[in-house]
Amino acid sequence: MAENESLVRMLKIAGYSEKAIDYYLKKVNVGVIEEVSPESFTGLCGDSMQIFLKVENGVIKDAKFQAIGCAGAFASGSAVTEMVKGKTLEEAEKITEEDVVNALGSLPKPKFHCARLAVDALKKSLEKYRQVRN
Numbered sequence: 076m077a078e079n080e081s082l083v084r085m086l087k088i089a090g091y092s093e094k095a096i097d098y099y100l101k102k103v104n105v106g107v108i109e110e111v112s113p114e115s116f117t118g119l120c121g122d123s124m125q126i127f128l129k130v131e132n133g134v135i136k137d138a139k140f141q142a143i144g145c146a147g148a149f150a151s152g153s154a155v156t157e158m159v160k161g162k163t164l165e166e167a168e169k170i171t172e173e174d175v176v177n178a179l180g181s182l183p184k185p186k187f188h189c190a191r192l193a194v195d196a197l198k199k200s201l202e203k204y205r206q207v208r209n
């Protein structure tokens with residue numbers, strides 16, 4: 076069995092959706108946007124995430140993230156950075172952990188806090204972008 080195939084199988088058995096697996100394996104939106112350096116957020120599990128935004132006229136045009144974390148953290152980081160594109164800072168603020176899990180399709184229940192990490196990192200980041208804007 077190829078290495079990736081075995082990993083995909085494990086992720087499926089663990090309860091990750093196809094979309095979450097795809098995001099995790101392709102590392103969708105992993106990267107940095109140089110303009111502003113928002114603070115990272117560290118969750119109770121010890122994993123951290125930093126979310127970068129490109130904001131034009133109050134609208135999020137692009138989003139990237141860096142994370143030290145699990146498959147759930149990477150899938151959630153990808154989901155949240157996809158979800159904020161085209162939203163205003165105020166609209167992005169309303170995204171919840173449940174929205175992230177729903178956008179992914181499914182995450183293993185014990186991994187819901189990874190979606191929380193992405194949402195909390197987003198809130199931390201939005202705080203910074205609001206300061207820059209004012």
Ligand code: FES
Nearest residue numbers: 120122145148189
């Ligand atoms: Fe820490 Fe997933 S275990 S974010």
